[in-house]
Amino acid sequence: MIFSPISQAILDGDVELVLDGVNSLLADNVSPLNILDEHIVTAMNEAGKRFEEGEFFVPDLMLAARAVQETMKVIDPLLKNLGREKAGRVVIGTVRGDHHDIGKNLVAVMLEGGGFEVLDLGVNVSPEQFISAAQERRGTIVALSALLTTTMHEMKNVIEMLKELGIRNDVKVIVGGAPITNEFAQGIGADGYSDNASAAVTLARNIVSNNKL
Ligand code: B12
Numbered sequence: 001m002i003f004s005p006i007s008q009a010i011l012d013g014d015v016e017l018v019l020d021g022v023n024s025l026l027a028d029n030v031s032p033l034n035i036l037d038e039h040i041v042t043a044m045n046e047a048g049k050r051f052e053e054g055e056f057f058v059p060d061l062m063l064a065a066r067a068v069q070e071t072m073k074v075i076d077p078l079l080k081n082l083g084r085e086k087a088g089r090v091v092i093g094t095v096r097g098d099h100h101d102i103g104k105n106l107v108a109v110m111l112e113g114g115g116f117e118v119l120d121l122g123v124n125v126s127p128e129q130f131i132s133a134a135q136e137r138r139g140t141i142v143a144l145s146a147l148l149t150t151t152m153h154e155m156k157n158v159i160e161m162l163k164e165l166g167i168r169n170d171v172k173v174i175v176g177g178a179p180i181t182n183e184f185a186q187g188i189g190a191d192g193y194s195d196n197a198s199a200a201v202t203l204a205r206n207i208v209s210n211n212k213l
Pocket residue numbers: 041044045047048049051052058061062065097098099100101102103104106107143144145146147148149150174175176177178179193194195196197198200203
């Protein structure tokens with residue numbers, strides 16, 4: 001398969017080439033959303049495929065991830081500018097034991113672009129940290145990301161802790177990440193799931209309007 005020069009440069013971990021390509025698309029008025037979907041996400045999906053097929057090793061993934069992170073520094077502010085009034089508040093993070101943050105960062109940026117106030121707690125976040133941040137303001141949505149089958153059960157721990165504290169009905173929980181499915185999300189009692197960052201915004205908006213958070 002032939003990739004765009006930007007996607008290929010991400011796969012090669014060539015930060016300079018990626019930034020040159022992205023800046024020149026932006027100069028041609030290409031939307032940052034388009035750059036994200038067409039070039040960045042495509043490249044990371046391919047990196048994942050190559051890793052699964054044994055063509056890529058962890059250092060290759062880290063180079064690709066670093067190229068994406070540098071690119072997001074340019075794209076982030078532009079995506080955030082797409083937003084208007086605050087649609088609600090979201091506390092987001094990658095669950096305990098998990099350090100993958102590319103997808104989580106994309107979701108955070110898209111939510112901000114979609115008008116949400118977003119508090120990003122980072123990676124390796126404990127249930128206590130999620131819940132304490134959510135309790136700072138009524139109506140906060142908690143958004144959990146997990147990329148490992150060994151950490152996805154942490155999502156259930158967050159929901160169980162909310163139940164134990166008697167505040168399950170006050171805090172809505174949405175989940176996502178490569179190993180998460182709709183069935184899994186329903187099984188742990190989450191309020192919503194999506195498999196991509198754009199749909200996460202629609203999901204959060206629906207939750208706000210259905211619950212008048
Ligand atoms: C990049 C990567 C890494 C990078 C992470 C860099 C970083 N800063 O994130 C590095 C090299 C550090 C890494 C490390 C490891 N990784 Co890794 N990694 C990946 C890889 C290739 C891509 C992940 C990614 O960024 N995808 C691109 C983003 C855009 O997609 P995404 O995260 O799925 O997010 C999208 C959606 O899921 C959704 N979404 C995500 N979060 C949320 C949250 C909400 C609320 C919503 C609504 C939606 C949503 O929206 C996002 C945007 O569209 C995947 C392979 C894959 N195909 O997923 C393996 C993969 C996840 N890693 C894997 C493994 C095993 C590891 C390691 C254990 C390897 C090791 N032996 O050290 C470590 C774990 C370290 C740890 N404790 O976390 C396995 C997991 C296997 C499993 N079944 O659990 C995978 C699947 C590769 C494989 N096939 O073996 N990894």
